[in-house]
Amino acid sequence: MPLQRTMALAGVTILLGGLSVAAPSQAASRLDPTTGWRQASFTYKMQKPWNLSLSQRYSYDAATGTHRMWVYSTDEPMEEGSTTDPRTEMRWFQEYSAGRHMWDADVYVAAGTDGATVMQILRVKRPSGTPATDFMVNASDDNGGTLRIYNGTVLKTGVYNTWLNLKVAHDAGAGKIDVYVDDRLVATVDDRGPATRHFKNGVYHHGEGRAESRYRDIRYWVR
Structure with missing residues (x-):
């Protein structure tokens, strides 16, 4: 199981054109994004290019609790005959259509990763004609590595080859998704x-070349 660790500190919120952007304050720094949440267990299966063994695109370091996933733009999709992009991802089994659910992990994006989705909320049961995803975090190679959400909002720059903590909290009843980077609220978007949806993390590669991401201290929170 992933290692446990102590949470860092949170931010406060300023509303800017429909997005909620974190601003530091001493009062808010005493808050924790997981306050009032309960940690729950989670299970998953690995998705990878259909014609490769898992060990060719995934490794786990038990000493550090680190999951490492990589894929190439020339790789096959996860199923033979599929037209989707190549991926190596953890597909969570926990599905939900109501309540509040938070994905939480330390994330590392390897230099050169460009055009890969490293975390998403996938809509597996949805009305016809509606999008397949509620939310995506994408990595690009500008500014030393940049994480953006699907609407273009920048979450953090200079992310290559360094660890950061990412929390994605989905209030399915209210239709809102809060995004925290290093325990500061950086964006709020509508789903x-x-x-019915579930969490995924790994590299779902829409770009060129090689993409790699790593994850440790992965946790699931509910309330």
Whole structure:
């Protein structure tokens, strides 16, 4: 199981054109994004290019609790005959359509990763004609590595080859998703309507070349 660790500190919120952006304050720094949440267990399966063994695109370091995933733009999709992009991802089994659910992990993006989704909320049961995802965090190679959400909002720059903590808290009832980087609220966005969904993390590669991400201290919170 992933290692446990102590949470860092949170931020406060300023509303800017529909997005909530964190601003530091001494009062807010005493808050924890997981306050009032309960940690729950989670299970997953690995998705990888269909014609390769898992060890060719995934490794786990038990000493540090680190999951390492990589994929190439020339790799096959996860199923033979599929037209989707190549991926190496953890697909969570925990599905939900109501309540509040938080994905939480330390994330490392390897230099050169460009055009890969490293975390997403996938809509597995949804009304016809609606999007397949509620939320995506994408990595690009500008500014020393940049993480953006699907609407272009920058979460953090200079992310290559360094660890950061990412929390994605989804209030399915309210239709809102809060995003925390190093326990500071950096964005709030709407989801895409009623659906049954689950979390995913890894590299789902839409770009060129090699993509790699790593994860440790992965936790699931509910309330």
